[in-house]
Amino acid sequence: MPAPIRLRELIRTIRTARTQAEEREMIQKECAAIRSSFREEDNTYRCRNVAKLLYMHMLGYPAHFGQLECLKLIASQKFTDKRIGYLGAMLLLDERQDVHLLMTNCIKNDLNHSTQYVQGLALCTLGCMGSSEMCRDLAGEVEKLLKTSNSYLRKKAALCAVHVIRKVPELMEMFLPATKNLLNEKNHGVLHTSVVLLTEMCERSPDMLAHFRKLVPQLVRILKNLIMSGYSPEHDVSGISDPFLQVRILRLLRILGRNDDDSSEAMNDILAQVATNTETSKNVGNAILYETVLTIMDIKSESGLRVLAINILGRFLLNNDKNIRYVALTSLLKTVQTDHNAVQRHRSTIVDCLKDLDVSIKRRAMELSFALVNGNNIRGMMKELLYFLDSCEPEFKADCASGIFLAAEKYAPSKRWHIDTIMRVLTTAGSYVRDDAVPNLIQLITNSVEMHAYTVQRLYKAILGDYSQQPLVQVAAWCIGEYGDLLVSGQCEEEEPIQVCLVTLG
Amino acid sequence: MILAILVFNNHGKPRLPEEIQQQIVRETFHLVLKRDDNICNFLESGSLIGGSDYKLIYRHYATLYFVFCVDSSESELGILDLIQVFVETLDKCFENVCELDLIFHMDKVHFILQEVVMGGMVLETNMNEIVAQMEAQNRLEKSEGGLSAAPARAVSAVKNINLPEIPRNINIGDLNIKVPNLSQFV
Numbered sequence: 001m002p003a004p005i006r007l008r009e010l011i012r013t014i015r016t017a018r019t020q021a022e023e024r025e026m027i028q029k030e031c032a033a034i035r036s037s038f039r040e041e042d043n044t045y046r047c048r049n050v051a052k053l054l055y056m057h058m059l060g061y062p063a064h065f066g067q068l069e070c071l072k073l074i075a076s077q078k079f080t081d082k083r084i085g086y087l088g089a090m091l092l093l094d095e096r097q098d099v100h101l102l103m104t105n106c107i108k109n110d111l112n113h114s115t116q117y118v119q120g121l122a123l124c125t126l127g128c129m130g131s132s133e134m135c136r137d138l139a140g141e142v143e144k145l146l147k148t149s150n151s152y153l154r155k156k157a158a159l160c161a162v163h164v165i166r167k168v169p170e171l172m173e174m175f176l177p178a179t180k181n182l183l184n185e186k187n188h189g190v191l192h193t194s195v196v197l198l199t200e201m202c203e204r205s206p207d208m209l210a211h212f213r214k215l216v217p218q219l220v221r222i223l224k225n226l227i228m229s230g231y232s233p234e235h236d237v238s239g240i241s242d243p244f245l246q247v248r249i250l251r252l253l254r255i256l257g258r259n260d261d262d263s264s265e266a267m268n269d270i271l272a273q274v275a276t277n278t279e280t281s282k283n284v285g286n287a288i289l290y291e292t293v294l295t296i297m298d299i300k301s302e303s304g305l306r307v308l309a310i311n312i313l314g315r316f317l318l319n320n321d322k323n324i325r326y327v328a329l330t331s332l333l334k335t336v337q338t339d340h341n342a343v344q345r346h347r348s349t350i351v352d353c354l355k356d357l358d359v360s361i362k363r364r365a366m367e368l369s370f371a372l373v374n375g376n377n378i379r380g381m382m383k384e385l386l387y388f389l390d391s392c393e394p395e396f397k398a399d400c401a402s403g404i405f406l407a408a409e410k411y412a413p414s415k416r417w418h419i420d421t422i423m424r425v426l427t428t429a430g431s432y433v434r435d436d437a438v439p440n441l442i443q444l445i446t447n448s449v450e451m452h453a454y455t456v457q458r459l460y461k462a463i464l465g466d467y468s469q470q471p472l473v474q475v476a477a478w479c480i481g482e483y484g485d486l487l488v489s490g491q492c493e494e495e496e497p498i499q500v501c502l503v504t505l506g
Numbered sequence: 507m508i509l510a511i512l513v514f515n516n517h518g519k520p521r522l523p524e525e526i527q528q529q530i531v532r533e534t535f536h537l538v539l540k541r542d543d544n545i546c547n548f549l550e551s552g553s554l555i556g557g558s559d560y561k562l563i564y565r566h567y568a569t570l571y572f573v574f575c576v577d578s579s580e581s582e583l584g585i586l587d588l589i590q591v592f593v594e595t596l597d598k599c600f601e602n603v604c605e606l607d608l609i610f611h612m613d614k615v616h617f618i619l620q621e622v623v624m625g626g627m628v629l630e631t632n633m634n635e636i637v638a639q640m641e642a643q644n645r646l647e648k649s650e651g652g653l654s655a656a657p658a659r660a661v662s663a664v665k666n667i668n669l670p671e672i673p674r675n676i677n678i679g680d681l682n683i684k685v686p687n688l689s690q691f692v
Binding site for chain 1: 546547548549581582583584586587588591609610612613616617620624625627628629630631632634635639642643646647650651
């Protein structure tokens with residue numbers, strides 16, 4: 001039997017196919033060849049065949065017949081075989097197939113292999129797709145590797161431990177002793193994954209959280225070193241030293257400082273330092289600032305720090321980069337309940353964002369605007385919001401209309417204003433309002449006796465021009481039915497009595 | 507936590523609707539491609555992968571889109587930087603990476619990604635470190651004969667060549683060339 005074609009050849013061949021059917025034919029032919037090659041138990045070409053199978057799997061074709069072959073590759077002695085075998089296992093297998101348990105023994109052996117890259121492969125596979133049974137069996141090995149001095153393996157073991165904890169939470173205790181020295185590492189990769197592991201443990205168990213609070217001073221020290229260290233070519237990203245690690249530490253500090261006065265106290269200084277010293281010209285700096293702001297808002301920080309945080313968000317809103325504006329609006333939404341007054345200061349900028357071209361930003365700005373409406377600014381805000389309702393995309397109109405109704409109900413300065421506002425909504429976006437808007441409006445009109453004449457006049461005028469908006473027509477019809485006498489009798493001082501012509505709605 | 511990483515180009519050939527996975531890829535493709543270049547790089551996926559907690563964060567490089575599907579525990583701006591690190595690493599490993607590199611070496615792309623993200627979490631962000639590890643592993647692979655198992659084949663092929671009998675003396679008129687005694691090729 002001729003040697004199976006190389007992966008490159010296969011890819012080249014497939015790319016020459018001009019139609020879907022042609023491609024399918026080529027794939028089927030190759031699958032048949034691969035299948036017979038597997039049957040022949042050919043060790044030399046197995047890795048080549050599995051690589052091709054993975055490519056075809058990526059294109060969307062079924063590849064389950066290769067699962068067992070992946071296991072055979074994992075069991076081989078060659079690094080190349082193992083590499084493709086583990087990749088295949090991760091792509092083709094998951095917990096739902098019973099076959100995956102056969103890997104457990106191989107992974108166990110590979111975790112103790114003499115070559116670190118093989119150990120790395122095993123850790124990676126276990127960490128990506130290990131099932132609860134596998135994790136239970138192999139947790140001990142992972143814990144051993146967590147204490148090794150080899151930083152390449154240590155960082156992988158840390159993330160693998162996170163996966164084990166997620167699958168089998170009872171095993172968390174087991175990893176506790178190994179975490180003692182994790183933060184003493186110099187290697188940033190290990191530091192990073194250790195912080196992830198600590199974060200996971202703290203999030204899952206209040207006991208762990210209390211236990212790890214004592215690490216706050218150490219974390220603060222590490223963060224300080226990162227900021228003050230000056231240029232370090234290894235970890236530099238656009239002029240900032242290892243921003244990924246900084247962000248991770250800030251996040252862990254957030255969890256540790258929440259609801260705890262002492263910890264929050266300990267981190268006040270460093271947070272203020274990061275907030276004032278970070279360069280904001282690039283995305284990197286802004287990412288760190290963003291995380292800092294979220295942390296400040298979540299812990300028990302002093303009020304000066306909180307105001308600083310909200311001002312940073314306000315600055316973000318004026319940034320040219322839409323991504324920054326987006327995250328600013330998201331964060332402000334989270335904090336508007338607790339720090340309402342501080343956010344109010346940025347109201348005009350937020351309202352400007354309603355006119356942004358970007359759909360995601362508009363939505364955020366709309367939600368935030370509704371949150372900021374109160375008795376003092378209702379008139380001004382409503383003007384802007386009605387204008388927004390007029391010009392926004394259809395997907396927003398329903399939510400915007402509901403929001404306006406709610407706000408009007410809570411803060412309307414006068415009944416007349418209230419009715420005017422509702423009428424305005426019905427005329428501009430009548431077809432998007434929710435079903436309960438009509439009965440609510442009718443209720444409102446009934447209760448405002450002094451407004452009956454005015455209301456019925458306005459409604460009549462509105463539908464004279466255009467009766468395509470159904471809710472408007474419904475309300476108008478009811479009103480005219482109830483108060484028609486007021487319409488013709490001229491009781492309303494402002495308007496002239498009108499001649500009502502019979503309008504037949506065809 | 508990072509739930510999925512997708513890479514596709516402008517054409518995104520539609521594939522067989524085999525599994526949910528393919529469907530997700532197609533829907534993501536349509537959502538992301540509709541986006542203009544001057545709007546923000548974050549998309550709420552909502553109905554897409556069952557749950558409104560998930561966001562799509564993407565970056566557009568020439569003809570390729572790199573899309574990360576993440577949940578709320580990841581920093582959006584941080585992920586943007588991560589995508590940049592990943593692409594720059596690809597660039598270093600492949601030397602001025604282009605779309606064809608990714609197509610013809612999808613296994614290598616997977617291996618590089620394994621050094622960056624593991625189990626949905628970020629493993630290593632130092633580009634030089636990742637490149638160094640990749641090179642070490644590639645050297646290991648090469649010493650064993652690589653994916654195609656080619657050199658092993660070459661050696662055995664040559665072993666089986668039937669070298670024809672070389673004449674001991676070649677007479678070309680006046681010249682007399684003595685052919686040296688070549689040992690059997692091993």
